Amino acid sequence: MDREQIAPHVEDIKRALDDKVSEDQIAGELENYLNVYRVPLDSAKRSIVRKYGGNPAGLQVGVQKKLAELAPNEPSVSLLARVVSVNPKEIQVNGNAKNILYGILGDDTATVPFTAWEVENLEMEKGDTVRVENAYTKEYRGQVQINFGNRTTISPESPEAVPPFTPGPATVRPAKVADLREGFGGVSMTVRILSLEEREVMVEGNKKMVYSGVMADETGKAQFTAWKDYGLKEGDVLKIEGGYIRTWRGIPQLNFDERAEVNIVDEDFPSMDDLKTSPRIWIEDLIERGGAVDTTVRGILVDVKEGSGLIYRCPECRRVLRKNACRIHGEVEGEADLRIKAVIDDGSGAITAIFGRELTEKFLNKSMDVCIDMAKEAMTHEVVRDDLADMLIAQPIEVQGNVTRDDFGIMMIVNSAEVLKIEVEKEAREMLDDLEGLT
Numbered sequence: 058m059d060r061e062q063i064a065p066h067v068e069d070i071k072r073a074l075d076d077k078v079s080e081d082q083i084a085g086e087l088e089n090y091l092n093v094y095r096v097p098l099d100s101a102k103r104s105i106v107r108k109y110g111g112n113p114a115g116l117q118v119g120v121q122k123k124l125a126e127l128a129p130n131e132p133s134v135s136l137l138a139r140v141v142s143v144n145p146k147e148i149q150v151n152g153n154a155k156n157i158l159y160g161i162l163g164d165d166t167a168t169v170p171f172t173a174w175e176v177e178n179l180e181m182e183k184g185d186t187v188r189v190e191n192a193y194t195k196e197y198r199g200q201v202q203i204n205f206g207n208r209t210t211i212s213p214e215s216p217e218a219v220p221p222f223t224p225g226p227a228t229v230r231p232a233k234v235a236d237l238r239e240g241f242g243g244v245s246m247t248v249r250i251l252s253l254e255e256r257e258v259m260v261e262g263n264k265k266m267v268y269s270g271v272m273a274d275e276t277g278k279a280q281f282t283a284w285k286d287y288g289l290k291e292g293d294v295l296k297i298e299g300g301y302i303r304t305w306r307g308i309p310q311l312n313f314d315e316r317a318e319v320n321i322v323d324e325d326f327p328s329m330d331d332l333k334t335s336p337r338i339w340i341e342d343l344i345e346r347g348g349a350v351d352t353t354v355r356g357i358l359v360d361v362k363e364g365s366g367l368i369y370r371c372p373e374c375r376r377v378l379r380k381n382a383c384r385i386h387g388e389v390e391g392e393a394d395l396r397i398k399a400v401i402d403d404g405s406g407a408i409t410a411i412f413g414r415e416l417t418e419k420f421l422n423k424s425m426d427v428c429i430d431m432a433k434e435a436m437t438h439e440v441v442r443d444d445l446a447d448m449l450i451a452q453p454i455e456v457q458g459n460v461t462r463d464d465f466g467i468m469m470i471v472n473s474a475e476v477l478k479i480e481v482e483k484e485a486r487e488m489l490d491d492l493e494g495l496t
Contacts, residue, residue, distance in 0.1 A: 060084060060088075063084065063087055063088065063091070064084075066087060066098065066102060067080055067083045067084045067087060068080070069102070069116055070083050070087070070102055070105055070106055070116070071083055072115070073106050073111050073112070073113070073115035073116050074106060074109050074110075074111040075111075075464075077109065078109050083105060086105055086108075087101055087102070087105060090104065090105070099121050102116055103116070113126075121135045121136060121137055121188075122134055122135065122136060123164055123165075123166040123167070124136065124138060124162065124163070124164050124166055124167040124168065124169045125166035125167040126166075127169060127194055127201045127203070128194065128201065129194055129195060129196035129201055130194060130195065130196065131193060131194045132193050133191050133192075133193060134189075134191075134192050134193065134194060134203070135188075135189065135190050135191070135192075136162070136164075136188070136189040136192065136203070137164065137186070137187075137188050137189075137214060137218055137219060138162040138163060138164045138186070138187060138189065138219060139162065139163050139164065139184070139185070139186050139187075139219045140160065140161075140162060140181050140182065140183055140184060140185045140186075140187060141160065141161040141162060141163045141168055141183070142160040142161045142183055143158055143159075143160035143181050143182065143183055144158065144159055144160055145157075145158055145176075146158070146159055155174075156176055157172060157173060157174055157176060158172070158173040158176050158179065158181065159171065159172045159173070160181075160183075162189075162203060163219075164219050164220070165219070165220045167242050168242060168243075169200075169201055169202065169203055170197075170200070170202045170203070171192075171202065171203040171204070171205065172202065172203075172204050172205070173204075173205040173209075174204065174205060174206055174207075175205065175206065175207050175209070179205075179211065181211070184216075185213065186213065186214045186215065186216050186218050186219050187211050187212065187213060187214060188211070188212050188213075188214050189203075189205070189209065189210075189211050190209065190210045190211075191206075191208045191209050191210060192204060192205055192206075192209050193206060200301055200303065200312065230242070230243050230244050230245060231245045231246070232244050232245065232246050233246065233274055233275075233276040233277075234246070234248065234272070234273060234274050234276045234277040234278065234279045234309075235276035235277045235342075235346070236276075237279055237302050237309035237311065237346075238302060238309065238346070238347075239302060239303065239304040239309070239347070241301065241302040242301045242302075243298075243299060243301075244297070244298075244299070244300040244301060244302060244311065245296075245297065245298045245299075245300075246274070246296075246297055246300070246311075247274065247294065247295065247296045247297075247322065247324075247326070248272040248273060248274050248279075248281075248294070248295055248297070248311075249272065249273055249274070249292065249293070249294050249295075249326055249327070249329065249332055250270060250271075250272055250281075250289060250290070250291055250292060250293050250295065251270065251271045251272060251273050251278065251291065251329065251332060251333060252270040252271045252291060253268060253269075253270040253289055253290065253291050254268070254269060254270055255267070255268050255269075256269065265284075266286065267282055267283065267284055268282070268283040268286065268287075268289060269281060269282040269283070270291075271350060271351075272295070272311065273327075273332040273333075274326075274327070274332070275327050275331075275332075276336075277336050277338070277349060277350070277352065278332070278336075278349070278350040278351050278352075279308075279309050279310065279311055279349075279350055280305075280308065280309075280310045280311070280350060281310065281311040281312070281313075282310060282311075282312050282313075283313055283314070283319075284312065284313070284314035284315070285313075285314055285315045287319050287321075288321075289321075292329055293321050294321065294322050294323070294324060294326045295319060295320070295321060295322070296319070296320045296322045297311070297313055297317060297318075297319050298317060298318040298319075299313060299316055299317035299318055300312060300313040300317055301313070304347060304348065305461075306348060306461035306462055306463060307346075307347035307348030307460070307461050307462025307463075307467065308347075308348035308349065308350060308459065308460075308461060309346070309347075309348070335351050335352060335353045335457045336352060336353065337352075337353040337354070337355060338352045338353070338354065339403060339405045339406070340354060340356065340401075340402075340403050340405050340406035340407060340408050340467075341405035341406040342405075343406075343408065343460050343467055344406050344466075344467055347462045347467070348459075348460050348461050348462050348467065349459070349460045350459055351457070351458070351459060352457070352458070352459075352460055352469075353455060353456070353457045354401060354403060354408060354410075354455070354456050354457075354460075354469065355403060355453070355454070355455045355456075355477070356401045356402050356403030356404070356408075356453070356454065357401065357402055357403070357451065357452070357453055357454070358399050358400070358401050358449045358450060358451070358452050358453075358454045359400050359401070359402045359407070359450065359451070360399065360400040360450065361397060361398070361399055361442060361445050361446040361449060361450060362398040362399065362400065362409075363398075363442075364377060364396075364398050365396060365397045365398045365399070365442045365445055365446075366395065366396075366397075366417075366428070366438060366439070366440075366441030366442030366443075366444075366445055367393065367394075367395060367425075367428050367429065367431075367432050367438045367441040367442075368393075368394050368395070368396060368438070369381070369391030369392060369393055369394070370391060370392050370394050371383035371385070371386055371389050371391065371392075372389060372390065372391070372392050373385070373386050373389070374386065378391045393425060393429055394414055394425070395413075395414040395417040395418060395421075395425050395428060395441070396411065396412060396413060396414065396417055397410075397411070397412035397416070397417050397420070397445055397449075398410075398411055399412065399449065401454060401456065408460070408466075408467050408468065408469055409465075409466065409467070409468045409469070410456050410458075410468070410469045410471050410474075411468060411469065411470050411471060412471045412474060413470075413471070416471060416473075416474055417445070420445065420448060420449065420474075420476075421441070421444060421445065421448070428441045449476070452476050452477075453476070453477040454474060454475065454476050454477060455474065455475050455477055456469060456471045456473070456474045457471070457472055457473045457474070458470050458471045458472040458473075459472075
């Protein structure tokens with residue numbers, strides 16, 4: 058392949074690596090893989106992305122993906138899968154009848170629903186193995202769905218190309234809350250409902266009630282959404298089989314609908330009071346999981362970052378102003394606020410923690426009005442941040458809140474916090490007792 062032919066693939070790799078590697082460097086390596094070592098395009102692109110620390114699941118052009126790697130709103134995906142089920146359906150589009158196919162595709166990583174919008178000359182039967190090019194994905198009820206449009210091509214493959222789909226117990230994935238990860242399907246778990254609310258959403262132009270809240274087991278808490286009325290109540294212990302996991306900013310969310318089996322069970326299970334306690338989790342575990350609901354972290358506050366202390370926000374969007382300007386609304390009259398952006402390290406990893414105005418005033422033992430007067434007298438906002446740094450850096454601290462993930466890593470929005478008073482002699486004695494217990 059020449060440079061013109063590989064150009065879309067170079068751009069695809071560059072995008073998957075967040076533009077951290079130059080196009081020339083990527084193009085040179087891709088040409089070597091393809092033209093010198095004769096590596097297939099799919100394998101070559103994945104290898105380059107992995108080499109520079111990226112995730113091959115981020116590739117979008119001309120790369121065959123596993124079903125578990127699919128994300129919502131991908132404009133072009135290529136797949137090798139087995140047809141688990143396929144059904145015809147007639148729908149109304151702009152007042153006209155239209156025939157479509159819908160069903161489920163499976164491979165050795167997951168099963169995913171599909172819809173074929175153009176069915177002329179399309180022959181698919183249950184059990185067929187097919188190669189799909191130029192499909193696209195959407196999200197429905199929190200689950201990825203594959204769509205076949207007018208650009209999609211589907212060709213038959215050898216039955217041995219994909220391991221056979223085996224329905225039933227083999228597809229069930231027993232899990233605890235702490236085990237939940239993006240893309241899990243067929244989840245089986247027992248949890249207690251800690252909170253529950255119903256809300257109305259629009260689904261395909263129709264109103265539908267959904268039921269969401271927080272559930273928990275002895276390993277932690279997670280959010281859930283039920284797309285069917287199971288008659289649930291706060292405090293119920295549920296056994297759910299057939300749920301699937303989607304994440305929002307790293308926080309796992311269990312979804313289940315009419316395809317799942319949901320039973321209210323009467324069995325020995327931790328109480329509401331026990332489960333409402335915020336579990337303490339090591340930061341390295343939070344990094345691996347990507348996020349968590351209502352968790353506690355204990356460590357050393359090692360930095361008070363820029364943008365802490367007295368800040369001014371845009372009155373329209375609440376973004377922090379830079380030089381009296383909002384990056385969305387331009388120059389505005391800012392509204393004063395207080396916050397702390399800190400880094401906490403527990404020895405296993407580090408997390409950014411965001412403290413709001415109330416907690417910041419608590420640590421400063423000063424109101425925001427007093428902080429504004431301090432800044433005016435010193436002619437700099439940094440005087441407030443300096444006070445916070447003097448008080449908090451190198452202090453042991455315990456924080457509690459929700460942990461989310463973005464492009465910059467994991468972050469906790471802190472609901473409560475306490476600077477700890479560690480009794481060194483007592484800690485040393487307990488450590489020695491633990492060590493003696495191991496000998």
